[in-house]
Amino acid sequence: MTPLLEIKSACRYFGGLHAVEDFSGHVKRGERVGLIGPNGAGKTTLFNLITCFTPLSSGAVFFDDTDISSLKAYRVARLGIARTFQNLRVMPNLSVFDNVSIGALGALGHSPFAALTKRANYANDIGRRTWDALEQTGLQDQASELAANLSYGKRKYLEIARALALSPRLLILDEPAAGLNDTETAQLAEFVLRLSGEGLSILLVEHDMNFVMSLCERVMVMASGRKIADGSPQEVSNDPVVLEAYLGSEEEAA
Ligand SMILES: Nc1ncnc2c1ncn2[C@@H]1O[C@H](COP(=O)(O)OP(=O)(O)OP(=O)(O)O)[C@@H](O)[C@H]1O
Numbered sequence: 001m002t003p004l005l006e007i008k009s010a011c012r013y014f015g016g017l018h019a020v021e022d023f024s025g026h027v028k029r030g031e032r033v034g035l036i037g038p039n040g041a042g043k044t045t046l047f048n049l050i051t052c053f054t055p056l057s058s059g060a061v062f063f064d065d066t067d068i069s070s071l072k073a074y075r076v077a078r079l080g081i082a083r084t085f086q087n088l089r090v091m092p093n094l095s096v097f098d099n100v101s102i103g104a105l106g107a108l109g110h111s112p113f114a115a116l117t118k119r120a121n122y123a124n125d126i127g128r129r130t131w132d133a134l135e136q137t138g139l140q141d142q143a144s145e146l147a148a149n150l151s152y153g154k155r156k157y158l159e160i161a162r163a164l165a166l167s168p169r170l171l172i173l174d175e176p177a178a179g180l181n182d183t184e185t186a187q188l189a190e191f192v193l194r195l196s197g198e199g200l201s202i203l204l205v206e207h208d209m210n211f212v213m214s215l216c217e218r219v220m221v222m223a224s225g226r227k228i229a230d231g232s233p234q235e236v237s238n239d240p241v242v243l244e245a246y247l248g249s250e251e252e253a254a
């Protein structure tokens with residue numbers, strides 16, 4: 001069976017900067033995959049390529065055997081890839097419910113503008129998807145709160161709720177544990193594991209190595225835009241090329 005997500009020789013250049021260079025990789029159905037690498041390695045850019053927030057310079061991305069390389073971002077979301085952002089994109093002046101319903105609107109496959117104008121036609125479907133996502137993330141009691149009033153930790157779940165409201169098959173998380181304390185990070189790991197147990201495939205970037213190594217079945221490592229390793233947590237953490245990439249980047253930073 002072909003993988004759920006397949007990235008083939010993806011490249012993304014910003015002028016002369018090779019942010020992503022000839023990256024190939026995959027996520028199988030139901031798999032939990034981590035993507036790690038030093039700051040500036042190209043991880044977020046790769047996520048932007050997969051979700052079509054940024055166009056590829058060359059290469060291709062396949063999702064469930066469909067070439068999604070040149071689709072609009074909202075069509076990719078509709079096909080079943082949902083994501084969260086490294087810098088939270090919660091709308092502070094909207095209620096928790098309305099923030100999540102934006103994700104549910106996305107599931108209907110309209111452009112954001114068409115989705116808003118046709119919202120009334122789909123109110124029941126949007127409401128059901130939104131409540132399901134709020135319940136999954138434990139935010140149902142705060143549905144009518146302004147997002148601005150949520151704690152930072154809860155806002156991270158709000159981002160995930162918005163992604164889940166799309167009923168995705170692949171959930172892409174960009175640094176979900178950043179800014180969380182140890183207890184919150186452990187709870188998040190349990191939560192992601194539960195989602196995975198329900199059949200969702202997961203691809204995540206995270207700098208917290210304990211989180212990645214305990215949660216992910218496979219880890220891909222990126223440095224300077226390229227994939228430098230791909231294997232079990234144990235394999236990559238003992239790989240001299242990976243250790244060198246991290247040590248090298250610390251020396252540069254010093
Ligand atoms: N829109 C853009 N225009 C120009 N350069 C960009 C753009 N987006 C990213 N870059 C550059 O591409 C490189 C990779 O950035 P990216 O954000 O993908 O790294 P990252 O691995 O996610 O890093 P971090 O761990 O710090 O989040 C960096 O040098 C960054 O400055």
Ligand SMILES: [Mg+2]
Binds near residue numbers: 043044045086
């Ligand atoms: Mg990043």
